[in-house]
Amino acid sequence: MSQQLVLDDVSDAKNLARILYVAHGITFFFSLGMLSILPVIVNHVKRPDTVGSMVHSHHTWMIRTFWYYIAWMALGWVLFATLIGLPLALVVWGCAWVWHAYRLIRGFVDLNNNRAEYL
Structure with a gap:
């Protein structure tokens, strides 16, 4: 019984991670990732519950992906503010996208293939 309970917890955590990947993807498609703040909050809240499982690495992966993407987009906006940096801003935004x-x-x-993300 105890073994089944552990497997159910991992399965539930894996399903939640799948839902969060889809949520990140949908917000990425419709708002270029700016609305991903909602799924990333869930990632931050649920990550401690998955310590010791491969799902933990996926929560960390999504969190880092979001924050690095925001940083690159912000750099693009700083470059966009200058006429000289305009072409470079477009390159930065394209590469970040x-x-x-x-990711x-x-x-x-990798989640569907039961592989952990190596950060």
């Missing part, structure tokens, strides 16, 4: 999409897709695939 591709990187964010890659969401890779994380979702």
